[in-house]
Amino acid sequence: MIPWSAFIYVEWWTRSHRNRRFSLWIPLFLAWLLLLPLLVVLFPVVALACLFVRMNALRLYAAAWEILTGLRKTRVEVRSPAARVLVNIA
Amino acid sequence: MNDDRKAILEMLAAGKINAEEAERLLAALEASPSSSHKGGSPPQEGIAAAKKPKYLRVLVEADEHATGLRGGPTTVNVRVPMQLLRAGVRLAGLIPAQAHEQLDKAFTQHGVPITLSQIKPENLEELIDHLGDLTVDVDGKDENKTRVRVFCE
Numbered sequence: 001m002i003p004w005s006a007f008i009y010v011e012w013w014t015r016s017h018r019n020r021r022f023s024l025w026i027p028l029f030l031a032w033l034l035l036l037p038l039l040v041v042l043f044p045v046v047a048l049a050c051l052f053v054r055m056n057a058l059r060l061y062a063a064a065w066e067i068l069t070g071l072r073k074t075r076v077e078v079r080s081p082a083a084r085v086l087v088n089i090a
Numbered sequence: 091m092n093d094d095r096k097a098i099l100e101m102l103a104a105g106k107i108n109a110e111e112a113e114r115l116l117a118a119l120e121a122s123p124s125s126s127h128k129g130g131s132p133p134q135e136g137i138a139a140a141k142k143p144k145y146l147r148v149l150v151e152a153d154e155h156a157t158g159l160r161g162g163p164t165t166v167n168v169r170v171p172m173q174l175l176r177a178g179v180r181l182a183g184l185i186p187a188q189a190h191e192q193l194d195k196a197f198t199q200h201g202v203p204i205t206l207s208q209i210k211p212e213n214l215e216e217l218i219d220h221l222g223d224l225t226v227d228v229d230g231k232d233e234n235k236t237r238v239r240v241f242c243e
Contacts, residue, residue: 053186054186055184055186056184059180059184060184062180063177063180063181063184064181066173066176066177066180067174067177067178067181069173069177070171070173070174070175070176070177070178071171071174072171073145073169073171074169074170074171074174075167075168075169076166076167076168076169077165077166077167077168078164078165078166078167079164079165079166079167080157080159080164080165081154081159081160081161081162081163081164082159082161
């Protein structure tokens, strides 16, 4: 299944020891809907490019789809004394 | 019920073996890995599937000496789905052979000495199976207390 949403959280401390935070929830399902027409246009262009470089377009589409679906449940968190960054794809 | 199990029970019923011997044979049958493929015993297949790792985890913990940041350790916690690794290897397999040499050179220049042509989709499952048993622990010495842990879960 493709990722439906992404969550980005950034927290940092200023020099005056004030805590600042910023969080963003990205509804990826809306992004996919918006990108769908673009993908429809891009599909034949990519297929032609693949023909030109003698690459199997179907295998390329399959790999791209797998990367997209594989992104789900990826989580990256970095925590330091000065800041904290979290990226979670769901 | 698979054929082997049936044969053991038939031998027990015919009096060719006693209950203890039948029990031992059944235990041996369950322990043998080939038995899970033959009769399709669902519980064993379920266990095998459950053991397959789903994520690659990388945990890094560096103290103040290593990072130069005062106030506590810096930690990095990354969870990468195995499916993404599979897709990555498959994508690497699509790279045209002409580009391999240039990419290998660029990787080596950036301190990653890998040969892309050796990463093949047919070796993919084997690679991921081996990643399941992988645990790398790196501990820094003396003042540099950096801990790196790579494992699958």
